Amino acid sequence: MAERLFSKHHIWVLKEGDTGILGITDHAQEKLKSIMFVNLPDTGDMISDGKRFGDIESIKTVSDLIAPVSGEVTEVNEELIDSPELLNDAPYDNWLIKVKNISSLEDLMDEETYLKSKDDP
Amino acid sequence: MYDLAIIGGGPAGYSAAFEAAAKNMSAILFEKSDLGGTCLNRGCVPTKYLSHIARKFSDLSDSGKDGIFFDALRYDHERSKKRMEEIVLSLREGLKDSLLHDKVKVVSKEAKIVSEGVISCNGEKYQAKNILIATGSEAAPSPVRNAHISDELLLINKIPEKLHVIGGGTIAVEFSSIFRMLGSEVTLSIRGDRILRKWDRDISISLTQSLKKKGIVINRNCDFSSFKKNESEYLLSATGRRAYLPDSEGGLFEVGEKGGIITDGIGRTKTPGIFAAGDVREDSPDLAHLAMEQGRRVVRLIAGEEVKENTSVIRCIYTDQETASAGLAEAEAEERGIPFVSAKQTMYSNARTMISSDQRGFIKVLAGADRRIIGAHLYCEHAGEIISEFALAMDQGITADEMIRTVRPHPSYSEAVTEALRILVRKLDEV
Numbered sequence: 001m002a003e004r005l006f007s008k009h010h011i012w013v014l015k016e017g018d019t020g021i022l023g024i025t026d027h028a029q030e031k032l033k034s035i036m037f038v039n040l041p042d043t044g045d046m047i048s049d050g051k052r053f054g055d056i057e058s059i060k061t062v063s064d065l066i067a068p069v070s071g072e073v074t075e076v077n078e079e080l081i082d083s084p085e086l087l088n089d090a091p092y093d094n095w096l097i098k099v100k101n102i103s104s105l106e107d108l109m110d111e112e113t114y115l116k117s118k119d120d121p
Numbered sequence: 122m123y124d125l126a127i128i129g130g131g132p133a134g135y136s137a138a139f140e141a142a143a144k145n146m147s148a149i150l151f152e153k154s155d156l157g158g159t160c161l162n163r164g165c166v167p168t169k170y171l172s173h174i175a176r177k178f179s180d181l182s183d184s185g186k187d188g189i190f191f192d193a194l195r196y197d198h199e200r201s202k203k204r205m206e207e208i209v210l211s212l213r214e215g216l217k218d219s220l221l222h223d224k225v226k227v228v229s230k231e232a233k234i235v236s237e238g239v240i241s242c243n244g245e246k247y248q249a250k251n252i253l254i255a256t257g258s259e260a261a262p263s264p265v266r267n268a269h270i271s272d273e274l275l276l277i278n279k280i281p282e283k284l285h286v287i288g289g290g291t292i293a294v295e296f297s298s299i300f301r302m303l304g305s306e307v308t309l310s311i312r313g314d315r316i317l318r319k320w321d322r323d324i325s326i327s328l329t330q331s332l333k334k335k336g337i338v339i340n341r342n343c344d345f346s347s348f349k350k351n352e353s354e355y356l357l358s359a360t361g362r363r364a365y366l367p368d369s370e371g372g373l374f375e376v377g378e379k380g381g382i383i384t385d386g387i388g389r390t391k392t393p394g395i396f397a398a399g400d401v402r403e404d405s406p407d408l409a410h411l412a413m414e415q416g417r418r419v420v421r422l423i424a425g426e427e428v429k430e431n432t433s434v435i436r437c438i439y440t441d442q443e444t445a446s447a448g449l450a451e452a453e454a455e456e457r458g459i460p461f462v463s464a465k466q467t468m469y470s471n472a473r474t475m476i477s478s479d480q481r482g483f484i485k486v487l488a489g490a491d492r493r494i495i496g497a498h499l500y501c502e503h504a505g506e507i508i509s510e511f512a513l514a515m516d517q518g519i520t521a522d523e524m525i526r527t528v529r530p531h532p533s534y535s536e537a538v539t540e541a542l543r544i545l546v547r548k549l550d551e552v
């Protein structure tokens with residue numbers, strides 16, 4: 001099983017073949033506090049590395065979701081639209097989207113590096 | 122000889138008549154049915170009354186949290202329908218009086234265009250220097266058999282136990298929401314995979330969620346060719362509108378693919394002296410306030426004034442919490458390659474929202490690279506009122522920095538406008 005990789009925008013990626021599964025990190029959900037709503041792209045949409053692909057509304061704020069890779073959205077976790085709080089409960093079990101033909105993961109960090117870097121400004 | 126002959130007494134027609142009177146032009150208006158058109162008699166006014174009482178009923182059903190209790194709460198559709206008719210009648214009488222006061226001649230019969238400058242009605246001929254076609258629209262043909270149209274749903278005396286709505290546009294969504302709140306079991310069936318496809322994506326998703334939370338079942342990707350009507354359901358087809366053309370001598374105007382009259386931005390047809398305004402136009406967005414403005418613009422043009430073609434189009438949806446939109450959506454800006462920055466402020470921290478409702482909501486604003494406002498998408502209480510300040514900003518070329526300078530009252534829903542602008546300005550500074 002591949003290792004979970006992390007972006008500086010607090011997104012995790014799990015690679016399965018040429019498909020990437022994307023979610024938000026535990027650190028992100030903790031900072032956001034109560035998550036109220038998630039806006040995600042549609043299947044068939046293209047996302048691109050470094051660009052916004054949706055947002056998360058929490059009681060506190062709206063946070064843009066920044067794509068850690070480029071590729072085509074093949075699946076959207078519809079369950080989150082009805083129960084966004086799942087992201088607070090278990091951010092690593094509840095993915096956001098699946099993306100195929102993903103671009104390189106080279107710039108992403110392993111968990112240890114991410115945990116060290118996450119509090120940097 | 123009249124300066125202007127108007128066919129149709131809906132928003133486009135009567136607004137043109139008032140504008141003509143204000144400019145001292147002589148005007149005659151033909152209306153074959155009720156003054157006020159679709160909007161007043163079968164559209165905006167009756168549906169917004171229903172959405173108002175549906176909201177009231179739903180708020181009262183849920184008032185325990187505010188310490189308000191009832192022994193019994195009951196809804197009587199026959200009674201409210203009577204009130205709806207009273208409202209429509211009183212507005213129609215008011216309209217009739219105003220036209221009379223403005224010396225607009227009203228002929229209550231169907232009119233036909235005989236030739237340039239000549240109209241026949243009820244066996245008589247009328248001459249006019251200019252003719253405005255404002256004959257409106259009717260419900261588009263249904264993709265399924267034995268379905269009712271919205272005109273009919275407004276006439277029923279009892280709320281249907283089960284309502285099945287076909288269509289995913291504004292009218293379909295409004296009726297689904299209204300009748301669900303008044304007690305019907307509601308199913309909404311759409312051809313595509315999302316309701317309100319032409320709207321900002323956040324809005325379409327938000328409304329889907331809110332309809333589902335109310336208990337409305339949404340069937341997506343429906344194939345209506347094999348649709349079978351369930352006898353226990355009231356079936357409503359709300360798949361859009363189709364232009365309603367007047368009887369006319371051939372070749373005076375051109376008709377487009379969608380069946381509407383082709384005009385330029387101001388309303389000129391291919392024949393000089395013949396104009397069209399409102400829902401009958403091929404490019405019509407089927408909105409009453411646009412129909413009114415189009416009617417007035419034609420009159421300004423005839424009066425020899427310079428007419429500005431484009432103002433921002435405001436669209437609203439009157440579900441329990443309102444939705445309103447003006448200018449570009451993000452997807453549209455992307456498609457057209459217009460660089461923009463968008464900011465979204467939710468209503469969770471807005472005091473007025475917390476006081477009055479506990480619904481999720483947001484205000485989303487788009488600005489171009491020159492910091493001018495180019496789009497606004499609102500899903501919040503009174504969105505249909507708040508949107509006008511964004512339309513003003515867009516029409517006047519006001520920037521985010523200028524808009525933010527206005528101090529909005531506390532506690533108000535509009536405070537969220539300031540908050541959204543604050544985020545927008547910060548994001549604009551970052552790029």
Ligand SMILES: Cc1cc2nc3c(=O)[nH]c(=O)nc-3n(C[C@H](O)[C@H](O)[C@H](O)COP(=O)(O)OP(=O)(O)OC[C@H]3O[C@@H](n4cnc5c(N)ncnc54)[C@H](O)[C@@H]3O)c2cc1C
Pocket residue numbers: 128129130131132133134151152153154155156157158159160161163164165166168169230231232233255256257258271292365366367368398399400401407408409410411412439
């Ligand atoms: C259910 C529903 C809800 C709606 N809600 C809203 C809303 O909330 N907000 C909004 O902006 N819009 C709403 N609309 C749309 C709005 O009603 C129309 O955009 C508006 O009525 C268009 O105005 P009009 O003057 O072009 O045409 P109409 O209002 O259709 O008026 C045309 C008039 O011309 C008359 N006529 C036609 N042919 C002839 C003839 N040959 N001779 C004489 N008279 C003739 C007709 O009898 C009619 O009275 C709604 C529509 C519906 C159906």
